[in-house]
Amino acid sequence: MARRNDHSPEELTDMATRRVLDCLESTPASELSLRSIARDIGYSPGTLINHFGSFSLLLLAANARTLDDLYQTLHTAIHTANEEKSGLKAIASAYLAFARQRPNAWRLLFELRLADDEPLPAWQEQRIAALFTLLEQELLKLKPNARVQDCQQAARVLWAGVQGICQLTLENKLFSPAGMADDSEILINSLLTHYLTSWTEAE
Amino acid sequence: MARRNDHSPEELTDMATRRVLDCLESTPASELSLRSIARDIGYSPGTLINHFGSFSLLLLAANARTLDDLYQTLHTAIHTANEEKSGLKAIASAYLAFARQRPNAWRLLFELRLADDEPLPAWQEQRIAALFTLLEQELLKLKPNARVQDCQQAARVLWAGVQGICQLTLENKLFSPAGMADDSEILINSLLTHYLTSWTEAE
DNA sequence: GTTCTTAATGAACACTGTTCAATAACTTTC
DNA sequence: GAAAGTTATTGAACAGTGTTCATTAAGAAC
Structure with a gap:
């Protein structure tokens, strides 16, 4: 067969x-x-290989879309923060909700490992850097002189x-004993509360 | 071919x-x-399938060995604790060292997902419960009235x-900017120090 | 010594990602 | 407008995968 050109x-x-x-x-x-x-x-199959380079790189391109969605989700989540729920907790909640809602796409974000000679493309690193920046800004609000x-x-x-x-709750690998509050929301809350309490006070 | 019986x-x-x-x-x-x-x-190949049930279950059996090694490692690590380095930090350090030394075996511990109709065998759950108990004991030492x-x-x-x-440092997915102390040992130390500071004081 | 049981097998099955020569539709040149 | 060049797309081939299963022969039971 020959070129079709019915899609760009x-x-x-x-x-x-x-x-x-x-x-x-x-x-x-x-x-x-x-x-x-x-x-x-x-x-x-060959067409996709020609276009993306390999199956892994096709999955990586799909990850880019997921990361964009994730960024949007977290970015808008910040605005739901109030005096009872800090921006960081809002972000964490939204992150958990995202992972729960689309577990397979979310997992692929971390599962996918490229070959060592195929470094992560720059456009992917930029997306991740943007996510970190979101967090850093919230931390600075919490401790302006940090x-x-x-x-x-x-x-x-x-x-x-x-x-x-x-990850561990999604995979059911925390094996919470009966009687222990094991909703991931509570665990995340415990992490943020205790860590930030000490972190903001330090020094 | 027929039965060989040269291995139990x-x-x-x-x-x-x-x-x-x-x-x-x-x-x-x-x-x-x-x-x-x-x-x-x-x-x-058929022999291994007969014996283990599937390739995944063979990998699961390998994971059991890894878990046993891990438990031994963490258990002995506790004794390296002193007044400067709490038992929990000793455990965390040993855990990190284990992950760094055998990254592929360590990753398999979490990557392996069985089919939904194949629940995690009891002997595997017991091994994981033992690891948690190790941590809980150390926490109780830190806060006896908890x-x-x-x-x-x-x-x-x-x-x-x-x-x-x-996991994220092993996969190089923390994208630490230049100038930031990014050794995972330091990150883990930050996590434990800040969390535990607030946790032991709480209530 | 004969029957029964069973560990082990090779062949077959339906897949997988990837390579590559052949093809035909577009693009450029004349 | 026709010929030459370029290139997206392809089917077939390749070497591999996990799993199934009838066939086999060694060991156990009688």
Whole structure:
């Protein structure tokens, strides 16, 4: 067969990544396949490989969409903060809700490991940096005289901590004994409250 | 071919799981295959399926060994604690060292997701419960009048938090800006110090 | 020594991601 | 407008995957 030209490259990217995310609504990432995605959008496997470079890079392109959605979600969540619920807690809640609502797409964000000779593209790093900036700004509000480096560090500790809680609860790997409050919302709240109490007071 | 009987079932389990862990020393879990493991130990793929039930369950059996090693490591680490380094920090350090030393085996502990109709076997849950107990005991030492449920909850928050830090640094996904102290040891220390400062004082 | 049980197998199945020569539709040149 | 050049798309082939299953023969039971 020969060139068809009934979709532009941008349209192809859009169709393929959208199809990936649609599948992830009901199917774990491990059950996706290049061939089924190609079949679904009416192209051959080779076409997708030509376009994205590899199946992994197609998934990475889908991750970019997820990251954009996530950024939007967290960004608007900040405005739901009030005197009882700090911006950071609002962000964390929104993050947990996002992970719960789209567990497969969210997991793929962290599961996907590229080959060592394929470094993470710059556009992906920028998206993640933007997320961290969101956190750092909130931390600075909480402790206006904090050093920039301390905010950066605390942002990473909290991010990783919340990430761990979301992940382990999603996978049911916290094995909470009966009688223990184990809603991840409560665990996250405990993490933020205790950490920030000491962090804002320190020094 | 017919039955060989030159290895007992226990020996077969031992050979196969050991081979899996040996491979993980130099190869990520995603590159393992049932067929290569079978080839390496001189059996057919079908034999391993007969014995373990599926490739995933073979990996799960390998995870059991890793969990046992991890428990031993953490258990002995407690004794390195002194007045400057609490038992919890000693455990966290040992945990990080373990993850760094055997990243592929450590990752497999969390990556492996069984089908929904294959619940985690009891012997696996017991191993994980033992790890949590280790933490809860240390927390009780730190705050002798704490309620059991609070120790259980704090153990899970800290475990998940340390887990998140280990994972994200191992995957290089914290994108630490220049000038920020980003050694995971420091991040973990920040998490434990701040969280525990507030937690032990609370109420 | 014969029957019964069962561990182990190779072949088959339906997949997978990736490569690549062949193709035909567009684009450019004359 | 026709010929030459470019390139998106393809099907077929490749080497691999996990799993199933009838067939086999060694060991156990009688």
